[in-house]
Amino acid sequence: MDTDWETVSLDVDDDVATLTVDRPDSLNALNTETMDALEAALDAAEEADVRVLVLTGAGDKAFVAGADIGYMQSLSTEEAEAYAEQGHTICRRLERFPGVTIAAVNGYAFGGGCELALACDLRVASERAVLGQTEIDLGIIPGWGGTQRLPALVGDEVARRLIFFGERIDAGDAYEHGLVGEVVAHDQLNDHVAEMATELAAKPKFAIRAAKEALNTAHEAPRDVGLDFERRAWSGLFGTPDQREGMEAFVEKRDPEFE
Template sequence: MSDWETIRLSFADDVATLTVDRPDRLNALNVDTLEAIEEALDEAESEGARALILTGAGEDAFVAGADIGYMKDLSTPEAQAYAELGHRVANEIEAFPAPVVAAINGYAFGGGCELALACDLRVASEDAVIGQTEIDLGIVPGWGGTQRLPRLVGDEIARRLIFFGERIDAQDAHEHGLVGAVVADDQLDDHVADLAEELAAKPRTALAAAKEALNQAHETSLESGLRYERRLWSGLFGTHDQREGMDAFVEDREPEFE
């Protein structure tokens, strides 16, 4: 296993947990941390993780955002490179071949919110506070927020959150559809672990195909998406998990997926 200074990657059976570990900086994302996340995603995939949890160390923050101390004096070319790195990490989270669950355990601002948006599912603790806060720094979301947020919460809510730089609590985030569940602070880890364990028990190939098709829905027309779904659906026939799942159903027993 790799040795990183600002993140941790651990495994419990088929579930990987990637923790951003800069609690003294509220887990803010600098270049080293983003590059380490890229490496950890590759390692989790190579180790065959069937579900991935993304969270932050400490009690105060999931990821409080990009590292403003690093950003403030960037030139335009340097800012472009930083944006490309952030986009690459978010895209790799979105394309990870297993479900990714964000356990939002505190502040999730700016780039932290954008990493959460790239996850498949989001669970927040009651004390979590979330927002695309870049406007008050004189910039806009730069790691996918202007594109992923309206897809998740709708255009009007996304514009309000981005234009005003609002910081919203977990319950408001849930009402807007920004997170799928809110749980007590002391229940977050167990809740997300149970969720990830349940996902990891699903048939790997079918779950990866489901994620791929759902992601495609945001990228193409309905007609093209439906064609894509048909190809994925029919391509699963003949796989072990398809045969096992259907045999188990007919035989009234629990399936044993690969």
């Protein structure tokens, strides 16, 4: 299934969906039309019940270069709050998407673009990628979750430096800081992420979703609440087709065949 909006495309192949921000002439910057299309594409991906969602940008230069500064320039406080809420909604939907989300960072990922990547489960960067929360030099701060998600990945000191200085870092430094999970050659990024997605899509569906929910809870709730959620999620998987097949295959010394 291929679904296209003017500024976003969604390609669904079996259990993997690829969502592409398609404004290469504008470095895939997020205007209001693109934000609306992202929400619609996420709706379609959820309806397709895919197990993996890959997020990337069109062209050879940018993942998502950021939000539309021309649009933001004249916003009132009330209008800015509504714009921020839509950004938060999209990032929360990526974070809570009922499947694994992978950001294939193929180029510039600044501001809101970096925040979209932060909201994904996994981040793979091209060797050409450059990332940063660059809002400080616009007189603002990250507004779509960057102040909360970035420290969880890179630690408080590094997050403060990146946000206070508005520093742009290359893929190698992003990897060293823990901002991305791996760096690959630019011309191998799509194939590498496609292999990851295929492997993840073959994992047991219910267990992957439970693991994701439990991991998210670790960042969103006190430790005791997270531990209690993990215990309930773990025990709730017993009796599912995934659990039965996985354990039977182990005992029978064969590869599991998950639904």
